[in-house]
Amino acid sequence: MAQEVQNGGADKAVKFTAVKPQLMVEAPKAADAVQFYKTAFGAVEACRTVNNKRKAEEELPHISAQLELAGSTILVSDICVDSATVKSHGSGCVICLETEDVEAAVAKAVGAGAVQEGEITEGEGACCGGRVGKVKDPYGFVWLICSPAKKCVDVEA
Amino acid sequence: MAQEVQNGGADKAVKFTAVKPQLMVEAPKAADAVQFYKTAFGAVEACRTVNNKRKAEEELPHISAQLELAGSTILVSDICVDSATVKSHGSGCVICLETEDVEAAVAKAVGAGAVQEGEITEGEGACCGGRVGKVKDPYGFVWLICSPAKKCVDVEA
Numbered sequence: 001m002a003q004e005v006q007n008g009g010a011d012k013a014v015k016f017t018a019v020k021p022q023l024m025v026e027a028p029k030a031a032d033a034v035q036f037y038k039t040a041f042g043a044v045e046a047c048r049t050v051n052n053k054r055k056a057e058e059e060l061p062h063i064s065a066q067l068e069l070a071g072s073t074i075l076v077s078d079i080c081v082d083s084a085t086v087k088s089h090g091s092g093c094v095i096c097l098e099t100e101d102v103e104a105a106v107a108k109a110v111g112a113g114a115v116q117e118g119e120i121t122e123g124e125g126a127c128c129g130g131r132v133g134k135v136k137d138p139y140g141f142v143w144l145i146c147s148p149a150k151k152c153v154d155v156e157a
Numbered sequence: 158m159a160q161e162v163q164n165g166g167a168d169k170a171v172k173f174t175a176v177k178p179q180l181m182v183e184a185p186k187a188a189d190a191v192q193f194y195k196t197a198f199g200a201v202e203a204c205r206t207v208n209n210k211r212k213a214e215e216e217l218p219h220i221s222a223q224l225e226l227a228g229s230t231i232l233v234s235d236i237c238v239d240s241a242t243v244k245s246h247g248s249g250c251v252i253c254l255e256t257e258d259v260e261a262a263v264a265k266a267v268g269a270g271a272v273q274e275g276e277i278t279e280g281e282g283a284c285c286g287g288r289v290g291k292v293k294d295p296y297g298f299v300w301l302i303c304s305p306a307k308k309c310v311d312v313e314a
Binding site for chain 2: 013014015016017018019021023025026029032033036037039040041042069070071072074092093094095097098105108109111112113114137138139140141143
């Protein structure tokens with residue numbers, strides 16, 4: 001079947017350009033969490049994207065923010081507790097790996113024993129730019145494999 | 158800084174020097190997980206520490222490894238599923254923040270609303286050097302606040 005295609009991807013050298021832990025916060029508390037991380041750890045908010053696709057009954061928009069701390073980036077995102085995303089994530093923390101070649105990276109991870117979850121989709125925010133694939137590794141951790149995030153304007157500048 | 162001595166450290170400026178996601182793997186599978194991350198993502202193992210304090214009935218030593226990927230560090234550690242550590246972590250992924258002043262960083266986080274878990278202790282491995290404190294934030298995430306890890310020899314060099 002797709003064996004040859006899969007092996008083609010699995011053997012390809014994949015270069016990752018960034019690693020970003022993403023904290024999934026029960027919506028709509030991500031904005032509060034961002035404030036907490038600023039106060040508690042001195043994190044600096046580099047950008048925030050608003051997801052306007054919320055349900056009519058939800059009062060607050062869902063956000064996804066990019067925080068900078070000690071030269072690293074941490075993403076903080078609202079997530080609906082009843083969504084399939086949360087259920088498949090399993091844990092409140094996933095790790096985003098950025099690469100120019102999402103397809104090859106997903107194929108390589110699957111070739112090594114990870115399980116792909118869902119299809120590769122177009123990302124919605126500045127935190128994950130362009131295409132996003134998701135794999136769960138044999139140890140239960142979820143990895144988001146994304147094309148590089150768009151450059152964002154520093155909201156505190 | 159003017160605020161430096163208020164609230165027993167809670168207002169003190171705290172500088173973090175590194176952010177490292179730590180994946181807690183059910184013991185003794187961390188070594189397998191490290192091999193998987195090398196194969197799947199091309200991670201490079203920078204160092205590995207062995208915890209010899211395992212129980213007599215356990216065949217394999219517990220390890221903690223430091224992986225380098227895209228300029229970031231990811232820690233992968235064996236953890237006993239019946240240990241208090243796992244129960245208090247709640248999730249399989251915690252984030253280590255390195256700082257020279259663990260006490261002040263813990264105090265500041267607690268001042269902002271985090272809950273300290275346990276006492277500040279001496280770390281056991283190269284991944285977390287020296288003193289280690291643990292706080293849970295109001296959103297359920299656990300942060301390990303550690304003094305900087307010792308420099309480690311590249312095991313693949």
